[in-house]
Amino acid sequence: MEAAQCCEIHGSSVLRSHVSDQSAQMNGPPPVAGLVGEGILPITDEVEWASVSPRQITTEEWQRFEDYLKEIFGALGMAVGSAATADTPRRFLRALFDATSGYEGDEKLVTAFETECHGGSDCRISQIVEGPIPFFSLCEHHSLPFFGKAYVGYIAHEHILGLSKLTRLVRLFARRFSMQERIGRQLAESLQQILQPHGVAVHLEAVHLCTQMRGVREIESSTRTTHWRGTYDEDPQLRAEFFTLCGQRGLAGHG
Numbered sequence: 154m155e156a157a158q159c160c161e162i163h164g165s166s167v168l169r170s171h172v173s174d175q176s177a178q179m180n181g182p183p184p185v186a187g188l189v190g191e192g193i194l195p196i197t198d199e200v201e202w203a204s205v206s207p208r209q210i211t212t213e214e215w216q217r218f219e220d221y222l223k224e225i226f227g228a229l230g231m232a233v234g235s236a237a238t239a240d241t242p243r244r245f246l247r248a249l250f251d252a253t254s255g256y257e258g259d260e261k262l263v264t265a266f267e268t269e270c271h272g273g274s275d276c277r278i279s280q281i282v283e284g285p286i287p288f289f290s291l292c293e294h295h296s297l298p299f300f301g302k303a304y305v306g307y308i309a310h311e312h313i314l315g316l317s318k319l320t321r322l323v324r325l326f327a328r329r330f331s332m333q334e335r336i337g338r339q340l341a342e343s344l345q346q347i348l349q350p351h352g353v354a355v356h357l358e359a360v361h362l363c364t365q366m367r368g369v370r371e372i373e374s375s376t377r378t379t380h381w382r383g384t385y386d387e388d389p390q391l392r393a394e395f396f397t398l399c400g401q402r403g404l405a406g407h408g
């Protein structure tokens with residue numbers, strides 16, 4: 154289905170972003186890094202994704218956190234101090250820091266290309282759908298993982314995004330303490346802002362360990378969320394086509 158009035162690729166890079174270096178992340182105390190603010194991203198010709206509130210953990214704080222964890226793990230029953238567990242607090246902290254790297258932004262996130270859409274009926278483009286994009290997040294209620302697949306679609310107007318940037322955008326928002334609904338909303342809102350497309354569609358399927366390994370201990374169900382903007386909001390046929398393009402790959406983690 155031809156979904157909207159639009160475009161062919163014109164070819165110039167028009168949007169760029171910048172954020173701090175993350176290369177030292179896995180090697181001990183984390184570097185100072187920028188924090189992308191909650192919600193909508195500021196989009197201008199020179200996109201700045203960073204520097205809202207740096208994540209700063211000093212060497213002293215890092216050591217203190219390791220000590221807290223050693224005490225907690227020990228109280229829970231871990232044989233702390235054995236050859237196998239001596240570094241567990243440090244590993245755990247690093248893993249948490251890595252899992253929340255979305256707060257630091259992504260310096261390679263935004264490269265968009267101009268299209269030739271001028272809104273005329275002779276200028277049309279169909280849906281662009283990327284997925285499944287695997288993601289991992291931590292629920293902010295229990296700090297336990299939830300993970301699954303994201304599908305992101307849009308109908309371009311004057312700009313399209315480099316395909317890899319859709320994956321980067323999913324990970325930017327997922328790799329934080331979050332909620333599934335928020336990740337979907339942030340994806341929809343940021344794409345709307347970056348590209349000002351005719352429409353945006355976001356579908357997430359995930360399983361939440363906080364409902365599987367504890368609490369209700371429900372291991373069969375998954376959680377599916379959708380967010381629609383623009384033409385998707387108005388057109389059920391477009392939404393149906395989006396799901397067809399997603400391929401109905403099955404439940405999170407099995408697709």
Ligand SMILES: Nc1nc2c(ncn2[C@@H]2O[C@H](COP(=O)(O)OP(=O)(O)OP(=O)(O)O)[C@@H](O)[C@H]2O)c(=O)[nH]1
Pocket residue numbers: 292293294331332333334361363364367368369
């Ligand atoms: N809507 C939504 N809820 C979530 C998400 N992640 C976790 N939750 C829910 O957050 C709720 C927190 O509820 P509480 O009653 O405060 O916590 P709890 O006592 O641990 O609740 P139970 O998990 O039911 O045992 C739970 O129902 C979780 O299932 C999410 O991404 N979206």
Ligand SMILES: [Zn+2]
Pocket residue numbers: 292293294295296297361363364
């Ligand atoms: Zn939870």
